[in-house]
Amino acid sequence: MPKRASDPAPRVLLFYSNTGGGHRAAAEALRDEFQRRYPHVTVVMEDFLLRYTFWPLSESDRFYFWAVEQWPGFWRWLYTVTSLPRVYLTIIRVLQWVLIPRVKRLYKTHAPVLIVSLHPLLNHLPRRALHAWHKEHHLSPRPPFATVITDLTTFHPSWVDPEVDLLVVGTQEACSRACQLGMPPEKVQILGLPVRPGFKNLPRDKGALRRHLGLDPDKPVVLLMSGGQGMGPVERIAREIANQVDVQLVIVTGRNGQLQRRLQDMAWSIPVRVLGFVEDIHLWMAASDVLVTKAGPGTIAEALISGLPILLYGYIPGQEEGNVRFVEQHNIGLYIPDPRRLAHTLAQWLQNPEQHVIPRSERARALGFPQATEQIVDTLIGLIPAETRPQPAWAPPD
Numbered sequence: 001m002p003k004r005a006s007d008p009a010p011r012v013l014l015f016y017s018n019t020g021g022g023h024r025a026a027a028e029a030l031r032d033e034f035q036r037r038y039p040h041v042t043v044v045m046e047d048f049l050l051r052y053t054f055w056p057l058s059e060s061d062r063f064y065f066w067a068v069e070q071w072p073g074f075w076r077w078l079y080t081v082t083s084l085p086r087v088y089l090t091i092i093r094v095l096q097w098v099l100i101p102r103v104k105r106l107y108k109t110h111a112p113v114l115i116v117s118l119h120p121l122l123n124h125l126p127r128r129a130l131h132a133w134h135k136e137h138h139l140s141p142r143p144p145f146a147t148v149i150t151d152l153t154t155f156h157p158s159w160v161d162p163e164v165d166l167l168v169v170g171t172q173e174a175c176s177r178a179c180q181l182g183m184p185p186e187k188v189q190i191l192g193l194p195v196r197p198g199f200k201n202l203p204r205d206k207g208a209l210r211r212h213l214g215l216d217p218d219k220p221v222v223l224l225m226s227g228g229q230g231m232g233p234v235e236r237i238a239r240e241i242a243n244q245v246d247v248q249l250v251i252v253t254g255r256n257g258q259l260q261r262r263l264q265d266m267a268w269s270i271p272v273r274v275l276g277f278v279e280d281i282h283l284w285m286a287a288s289d290v291l292v293t294k295a296g297p298g299t300i301a302e303a304l305i306s307g308l309p310i311l312l313y314g315y316i317p318g319q320e321e322g323n324v325r326f327v328e329q330h331n332i333g334l335y336i337p338d339p340r341r342l343a344h345t346l347a348q349w350l351q352n353p354e355q356h357v358i359p360r361s362e363r364a365r366a367l368g369f370p371q372a373t374e375q376i377v378d379t380l381i382g383l384i385p386a387e388t389r390p391q392p393a394w395a396p397p398d
């Protein structure tokens with residue numbers, strides 16, 4: 001990490017954690033957009049739970065994957081109990097004795113002009129640390145603190161700290177929930193979820209794109225995803241699709257190397273591409289006709305922009321439950337946990353795309369926020385007081 005003195009560029013601090021791929025993907029999307037639009041700003045991404053807390057919090061990423069995969073009932077219980085304000089606010093109060101000095105040191109090192117949280121556990125505590133640091137050192141003006149919620153509809157109440165300067169949400173449903181949880185409505189903006197800059201201008205020529213990706217331009221493409229970490233019954237679903245549907249199947253296994261190898265070693269009766277973690281997910285979505293996925297908020301937000309009808313096979317209890325309702329109520333997809341029935345429905349959709357695929361695709365596109373990342377970055381920069389606010393790269397000279 002370069003020393004502050006040798007790097008006078010204004011710094012933006014992004015707090016995230018690797019619990020689920022969505023927080024990190026959203027932080028990376030914001031970082032890339034900051035760097036594209038404001039290249040003279042230094043963006044610092046901090047995996048705060050990993051680097052600055054202690055066991056067991058520092059192992060939150062591993063604990064999270066273990067809990068949601070192996071013990072979903074326990075995860076649901078934990079999520080429900082910690083959703084009670086007196087429980088999570090007590091936990092934060094206890095943690096702040098130890099953690100606030102560490103956060104203040106972080107602020108001292110970076111002297112950020114803006115702090116953004118992309119994680120439910122990183123709002124009250126770092127915001128309180130910021131206010132305390134600011135007061136102790138008589139700094140003026142105080143750098144703004146914003147929260148960008150990476151869940152789509154239902155989210156853990158610890159995302160909402162009414163004292164932050166701005167809360168960015170992805171849907172009207174999330175906005176209503178934030179206000180019910182005590183967020184002043186004038187501080188909430190519905191701008192969409194941060195997605196990779198590539199989603200802003202998706203290629204329109206599907207045939208050419210498929211050829212570019214090594215796919216048959218004329219055969220329907222189904223994209224099977226399972227979050228950043230490759231969770232869930234992907235293998236069973238892939239087998240059922242191969243048995244029942246005449247398509248090209250692209251399976252994205254994310255960071256689950258074992259799953260990737262297992263699927264690559266299998267013999268398939270239809271054309272199947274098995275990919276590991278892909279950076280150009282926007283291209284694979286733009287090349288596809290239907291998405292089969294768990295109800296991850298990031299993936300759903302990207303599918304909306306790409307106009308992809310969605311078949312959901314599962315969800316993480318707690319934070320992803322509302323996403324299932326969202327997809328079904330807006331009539332852009334269905335939740336079908338049984339792999340055989342899911343494949344059967346997929347076959348029906350593809351036999352009659354005018355009835356099943358195209359209308360859902362249009363409704364999905366109408367709900368998407370292709371400009372979300374750019375608008376979020378501009379709105380965040382707008383929070384910085386005028387005298388220290390960075391200007392975009394192409395701003396005309398004064």
Ligand code: UDP
Nearest residue numbers: 020021022025227228277278296297298299
């Ligand atoms: N993702 C990706 N490449 C992959 C697999 C996933 O870029 O190979 C991205 C995906 O596009 C989405 C994020 O990882 O932006 C997953 O977030 P989501 O909220 O859907 O699920 P989570 O992994 O947090 O459970």
